[in-house]
Amino acid sequence: MPEKPAITSSELGTLWLTYQQKTMILRMLEYFIEKADDEKAKDIMTNLYGEIDLYIGKITEIFKDEGAVIPVGFSAQDVNKDVPKLYANGFDIMFVRLLKEISMAMHSLNITMAYREDVVMIFDGLTAITQKYYNLCTQYLLEKGMLARPPYVSMPNSVEFVKDTNYLGGLAINPFSVKRTLNTVEVAHLHHAIESNLTGMQLITGFAQCANEKEVKTFFNEGTELAKSIIKELSEVLLQSNVQTPEVSGGNPTRSTVAPFSDKLMMYCTSLFCSFSMGSNSLGTAFSLRNDLPAKMAIFMKDIFEYAHKGAKIMINNGWMEEPPQMEERKQIINK
Structure with a gap:
């Protein structure tokens, strides 16, 4: 097998940022999973935790193979699961949904700055995970009546073009x-x-x-x-x-x-x-x-x-x- 090329500066930077974000998410999920009263919400977060943890391991392996120091990120010292609930039921999934929005934007950008195949595959896999859990969170919140749909509008029955600059008023x-x-x-x-x-x-x-x-x-x-x-x-x-x-x-x-x-x-x-x-x-x-x-x-x-x-x-x-x-x-x- 041919040797892998060394990772580039942009790949190192995007992997480093991803490690920071994902270790933060794991710590927060640990708390929300511990405090979850709803089994469906708990299952969503537990499964997400396992999939993210797998990719943190992959990123760590790349750092080790390249001789790069492993970032500190966020560890067990940054979470205390034994304290009372800070948020009422439903917020955990609202929060995860918003995090998945952020992740979608980050992974889409990061994949355009990756060149080595294994790094591209990491961001490709993370993108798939993000889309999957964003949809699960959205459907969960809609079922629980905790997410307002955007307003409805009458469907257009003809094509219109802007007639003058007053449209920009x-x-x-x-x-x-x-x-x-x-x-x-x-x-x-x-x-x-x-x-x-x-x-x-x-x-x-x-x-x-x-x-x-x-x-x-x-x-x-x-x-x-x-x-x-x-x-x-x-x-x-x-x-x-x-x-x-x-x-x-x-x-x-x-x-x-x-x-x-x-x-x-x-x-x-x-x-x-x-x-x-x-x-x-x-x-x-x-x-x-x-x-x-x-x-x-x-x-x-x-x-x-x-x-x-x-x-x-x-x-x-x-x-x-x-x-x-x-x-x-x-x-x-x-x-x-």
Whole structure:
């Protein structure tokens, strides 16, 4: 058999990021599985745990074969399964569903940066797992009445073309301009953004209740308020076009103030959600043709970026941010 080529810098970086994300997910699944009262939800999470754990092993083997140090990621020290439930029934699957959305985006991007066949197959396999469990979580939540479908609309009976530039109306510089009714593409992205922020708000509210460090608790409180403001503004946009806003039924944080996860893990999880939110808002901006919508999304992205930057500083100051593998510093090597 011919020797495998060494993995590239992009493959090392994407595998490293995947290891961080997947070890975090395993720790959170360990807690949610322990606290699950619903057998179907427990089965979904237990099966997902086993499939993810298998791929962490594959990534670890590649690191070992290449002589790369195994990342720290997240370990048993970052989870405490013996504390009370932090979230009501149903939130565990809501959370896993949102994680699978993030994973779909990550794996789709990572596979475009992989060249060696075994690395490509890792991301191909993870993509299949992600799609499978995203659908299982969606159907579970729909069956339980815990997931609001997007609004229905009358089916078009003719093809229409945009007749003039008024279709783009709604510029922020002219707040009195007439805004056309939203189209279905714009509603799709607005509905998705509200739905994601509702789950994120519940997650961070729970984190705020149980965080150990005062600075971290304050950071999570700020995140809750940021999510609320985004939900409020986007809901108003939908209501102006007489479109129903999505709501989450159940899955709220309990009264528990005992942390099931380390502050390090909760900070990383929030950082991951911020990155996903910025990417999702970018897509919403790209596909929105009414000028006021990209303007709103741009403000949200700025606020989310500043919030994420503040979180990164907290992680660095507490020694919680693991550094990705670096390229060689040629100037230092030469100067030696």
